[in-house]
Amino acid sequence: MARGLSQRAHREVLEAATNLFAERGIDATSMDAIAAASGVSKATVYKHWADKDALCLAVMVHVHELDEGPPEVDSGDLRADLKAYLKYQPSPKKAAIQKRLMPHLIAYSARNEEFGRAWKTRVMERARDSLKKLLRRGVDRGIFPAVLDEELGVALLLGPMMYRHIFGPSVNLEWLAEGTVESFWLGACAARRSGLQTENQRAQRRAKKDAAEVREQKKKIS
Amino acid sequence: MARGLSQRAHREVLEAATNLFAERGIDATSMDAIAAASGVSKATVYKHWADKDALCLAVMVHVHELDEGPPEVDSGDLRADLKAYLKYQPSPKKAAIQKRLMPHLIAYSARNEEFGRAWKTRVMERARDSLKKLLRRGVDRGIFPAVLDEELGVALLLGPMMYRHIFGPSVNLEWLAEGTVESFWLGACAARRSGLQTENQRAQRRAKKDAAEVREQKKKIS
DNA sequence: ATACTAAACTAAACCGTTTAGTATGTCCGC
């Protein structure tokens, strides 16, 4: 055997592609431009990735991996932990790149079905999982109502941050995170007191009950 | 003189461009494709608009004008009105087009600074104004705390809907709207009871006080 | 007189491949 693929070239191309994508958009960035910017020959780029889509996916994974995500702390003060989670920003520079990259990723996802699915699950699933874990912590400690819908909770907490991300970088991040958690907190606690139950919860209970009945039926048949 | 520019051609091209943009994205839609789809010759398209960017802008304005926005009802039940507002979708067909167009608009805005600002203010300002009006109604009727921050309220209500719009069309719109309003409602009422005051409110009060002092000073001088 | 169509045309950009030649890491015989 002989040499393996150059780590250096790989890294350099990813770096350049990330910057160019963030700066000009994905469609407006040619493979030639990436090769030129990275100082790696185009032929080599095509040795590392089959086509532009593959490179694109790699860039997204790369960017995503750079972002180690918010630390999962448990300070005992859940409300503070939630706020800290929403306030988290990866790093001064990385944040800027991610911010500029996001719109193009969204658009690209809208056009490329497969890529879109991969990206959404990969990127969002982590954030959602982390948040869900925090929410469950609240339920376990009896702070939130036991029937709290996790999907809804994630939307309520992540939504406003996304709104800001796309439409209003004018609004202060810290302040928005505070307000979002504060409102959610009050709402959740109020819901716990009143023993509220959402439509979705009811639907899920119905579904569960139906499933149970179906199982019952099947049992009888077999 | 002779004939003026054909209204029919103008309309037809806008229509075709809108659909193609929504369907394939802006970059992936060629002027040839637009001309072909509209049944208008390419030369004529270039008689109506100087270049692709001009047509692009016209499409955005066109789409935006099509959307008449949610009706401003006042049923007496504010909570129901809020839900109705968030649930609103323009029309079975228009909604689909706007939904598909949105990601591309976001990306286009990210690349075209000037267009981005114009679009964001145009599109968002209306939604925000409508929502703010609803919120003020709640404050006036003593349902929400008097110190309710409108900017925060808009983010809390619109954010989750946007989150769904981009990441989770899987989540049911009606259900999400219900949950969002319900949580906001509980949170706001709880805040009213506890007489809460957000950071931003405090900052604004400080600013107002400062401004008043400045005015006082100026008065003395003049 | 001018808005239109249809079609050809230009000039440039793009993706992805290929070619020719260079550099570099691995393995084998010694």
Place this chain on the structure above:
DNA sequence: GCGGACATACTAAACGGTTTAGTTTAGTAT
């Protein structure tokens, strides 16, 4: 351990074929 042989990743450059934005031309319809 060492040096040459070999395999292969690399560079630079060009190329093929397609696609694009935008123009032009010749002719038709209003």
